[in-house]
Amino acid sequence: GQKGQSMTQKNEALCITWLGTAGFLIEAGHDGILIDPYVSREGMLRVFLGLPLRPDQQAIDKWLARLETKIHAVIVSHSHFDHCLDAPYFALKTKALFIGSKSALNVGRGVPLEEKYLQEAEIGRDVNIGPFSLKFIKSAHGPAFLGKVPYPGKIDQPLTGPHPARDYKLGETYSVLITHASGAILHHGSAGFITGMYEGITADMVLLGIGGRGNTQTYLENVALKLNAKIVVPIHFDNFFISLDKKMKNLPGVNFREFLTTADRYRNFFALKILSIGEKTACNSWISSPPIK
Numbered sequence: 001g002q003k004g005q006s007m008t009q010k011n012e013a014l015c016i017t018w019l020g021t022a023g024f025l026i027e028a029g030h031d032g033i034l035i036d037p038y039v040s041r042e043g044m045l046r047v048f049l050g051l052p053l054r055p056d057q058q059a060i061d062k063w064l065a066r067l068e069t070k071i072h073a074v075i076v077s078h079s080h081f082d083h084c085l086d087a088p089y090f091a092l093k094t095k096a097l098f099i100g101s102k103s104a105l106n107v108g109r110g111v112p113l114e115e116k117y118l119q120e121a122e123i124g125r126d127v128n129i130g131p132f133s134l135k136f137i138k139s140a141h142g143p144a145f146l147g148k149v150p151y152p153g154k155i156d157q158p159l160t161g162p163h164p165a166r167d168y169k170l171g172e173t174y175s176v177l178i179t180h181a182s183g184a185i186l187h188h189g190s191a192g193f194i195t196g197m198y199e200g201i202t203a204d205m206v207l208l209g210i211g212g213r214g215n216t217q218t219y220l221e222n223v224a225l226k227l228n229a230k231i232v233v234p235i236h237f238d239n240f241f242i243s244l245d246k247k248m249k250n251l252p253g254v255n256f257r258e259f260l261t262t263a264d265r266y267r268n269f270f271a272l273k274i275l276s277i278g279e280k281t282a283c284n285s286w287i288s289s290p291p292i293k
Contacts, residue, residue, distance in 0.1 A: 012028045012029040012131070012181075012182070013028065013182075013282040013283075013284055014026070014027075014028050014180050014182040014183065014185075014282070014283050014284055014287070015027050015028070015280050015281060015282050015283065016185070016207075016233075016275075016280075016281055016283055017067065017278065017279065017280045017281070018233075018235060018275040018276070018277055018278070018279070019034075019037050019038070019039060019063065019244075019277065019278070020038070020039070020041070020238050020240060020244055020248070020277045021036065021038045021082050021083070021235075021236055021238065021240045022035070022036040022038075022077060022082070022083055022187070022189035022190070022207075022209050022235055022236045023035065023036050023037040023038050023039070024036070024037075024187060024207060024235075025037075025067050025069065025071075025280075026132070026178055026185060027069045028130075028131050028132070028180055028182070029131065030069055030070050031069070031070055031072060031130035031131050031132075032067070032069040032070060032071050032072065032130075033071065033072055033073045033074070033075060033129055033130070033132060033134075033178070034071055034073070034074045034075065034087070034090055034096070035074075035075045035076075035077065035176060035187050035189070036075070036076060036077050036082075036083040036084075036087065036187075036189055037063070037074065037086055037087055037090045038081075038082050038083060038084075038085060038086050038087070038240065039056065039059045039060060039062075039063050039086055039244055040053070040054075040055050040056040040059055040060070040085055040086050041056075041059075041240055041241065041242060041243050041244055042081065042085070042165075042241065043241055044241035047081070047165045047241065048165075050164040050165070050166060051164060052161075052162030052163055052164055053081055053085055053162060053163065053164065053165060053168075054162045055085055055086050055089050056086075057089065059244070060086055060089050060090060060093065061093070064090065064093055064094065066278070070094075070130075071090065071091075071094040071096045072096055072097065072129045072130045072132075073091075073096050073097040073098075073099055073129045073134075074087050074088070074090045074091040074094070074096050074097070074098050074099070075099045075100065075121075075134070075176055075187075076098075076099070076100035076101070076104040076107075077100075077139075077173065077174050077175070077176065077187065077189035077190060078101070078103075078104075078141060078170050078171055078172065078173040078174070078189070078190060079100065079101060079103040079104045079107055079155055079168055079169060079170060079171035080150070080151060080165075080168050080169075080170060081165045081168040082240050083189065084100070084104055084107050084168055085107075085168065087100075087104075087107075087108075088107055088108040088110075088111045088113055089111065091108065091113060091117060092111055092113055092117075095117070096117070097117055097118075097119050097129070098113055098117050098118055098119065099119045099120075099121055099127070099134075100120075100121055100171075100174075101120070101121055101171040101172035101174070102120060102154065102155075102171065102172075103154045103155035103156075103169060103170070103171025103172065104121075104155075104171055105118045105120060106155040106156065106157060106158050106159055107155060107159045107168070109158035109159075110158040110159035110160040110161070112158070112160075121136040121172070121174055122136065123136055123137065123138050123174075124136075131180055131181065132178050132179065132180055133178075133179040133180075134176055134177070134178055134179075135176070135177040135179070135201075136174045136175075136176055137174060137175045137176070137177060137197055137198070137201065138172070138173070138174065138194060138197065139173045139174055139175045139188065139190065139192065139193065139194060139197060140173055140190070140192035140193060140194050141170055141173050141190045141191075141192045141212075142190055142191030142192040142209070142211070142212040142213050142214065143192070143212060143214055144191070144211065144212025145212065149170060149192075150170075151165065151166050151168060151169050151170055152169065152170050153169040153170065154169055154170075154171050155167070155168070155169050155171060173190055173192070175187060175188045175189070175197070176189075177201065177203060182283075182284050182287060182288070183204040183205070183283070183284075183287035183288065184202065184203045184204050184205075185203060185204065185205045185206075185207065185283070186201075186203035186205070186206045186207065186227055186229070187207045188206055188207065188208050188209055188223055189207070189209045189235070189236065190209050190212075190236075191208075191209045191210055191211060191212050191213035191214070191219065191236070192213075192214075193219065193222045193223055195222060197222075198222070198223065198226040198227050199226075201226075201227060202227055202228045202229075203227045203228075203229050204229065204230050204231065204286075204287040205229060205230065205231040205232075205233065205283060205286065205287060206223060206224050206227055206229040206231070206232050206233070207233050207235050208223060208224065208232055208233065208234055208235060209235055209236035210234045210235070210236060210237050210254065210256075210259050211236040211237055211251050211254050213259075216258060216259055216262040216263070217262055217265075220232075220262065220263060220266060224266070224269070224270055225266065225269060225270075229270050230270055230271065230286070230287065231270060231271055231272075231273055231283075231286050231287070232263065232270045232271070232272050232273070233272075233273050233274070233275060234256075234259060234263075234272070234274065235275075236251075237250055237251055237254045237256055237259070238250065238251060238277065239251045239252065244277065244278075248276075248277055260272070271286075273286065
C-alpha cells in the first residue's frame with residue numbers, strides 16, 4: 001500500500017550533484033531532476049564581446065553519461081545563458097519535461113523542443129515528478145553586475161540558432177522547493193530575494209546562489225533563516241567562464257571568504273556544506289539529523 005511505498009522512498013538515498021554555477025542533479029533511486037544545468041562554460045571574452053553562444057554538445061553528452069540516472073525534468077530558474085543555454089539540450093537528449101518561465105520555454109522552442117515537453121512554471125501550484133514534488137516561488141535576481149541586473153526583459157520569440165548572451169534575457173526568476181519523502185531542498189539559484197517570499201515555507205537544505213549578492217547578512221536572514229534550513233550549500237560562486245575540465249576558481253568579486261565569515265555567525269542555526277563540482281553527495285544524514293546546536 002501507500003505507506004509501504006513511502007517507507008521505501010524514505011529509505012532511498014536523496015543525492016545531489018553540483019554541476020557548477022547553479023546547476024544541480026537531484027536524485028533518489030534512479031529518478032532525477034536537473035536544475036539550471038550549464039556545462040558549456042562559454043569564455044568571458046565571447047560573452048562580453050556579444051559573440052553568439054553555442055552549447056557544447058560534447059560536454060552535455062559527457063555529463064549526461066556521467067550522471068547515469070533517469071532525468072524526468074529539466075528546470076530553469078531564470079533564462080540567462082548561465083542557467084538556460086544548455087538546459088533545453090539536456091531535456092532534448094533525455095526526453096525530459098522542460099519547465100520554466102515563458103522566456104525559458106522560448107529558448108526551448110528554438111532548439112526546437114516539441115510542445116509536449118514544454119511546461120510553464122506556475123507559482124503556487126505543486127508539480128509531481130517521479131518521487132518529487134516541485135513548488136515554484138517568485139524570486140528576484142541579485143544586483144550582479146555593477147549593482148544592476150544584467151540582460152533584463154523577456155524572450156518573446158523562439159530563440160533559434162546561436163545568440164549572444166544579451167538575447168538570453170532574464171524572464172521570470174524562481175526559486176524551487178523540491179520535496180521528497182526524505183526531506184525538502186530549496187534551490188535559490190540567484191542571489192536576490194523578495195521580502196516575505198518564504199513566509200510559511202521551510203526547507204531542510206538550501207542551495208544558495210551567492211554570486212552577485214547584496215549584503216550577506218540581510219540575504220542569509222531573508223532566505224536561509226526564514227526557511228529554517230539546517231544546511232546551507234553555497235552555489236554559483238565558481239568562475240563559470242572557465243571550462244569544467246580545469247581547476248575551479250572563484251568568480252571574480254564573489255568575496256567567498258566574507259560569505260564564510262558572515263555565515264559562520266549563524267552556526268547555531270545552520271551548518272555550511274561546501275561541495276565539489278561533479279561529486280555526488282547523499283544528503284539523508286544531513287537532513288534527518290537535528291539542527292546543529
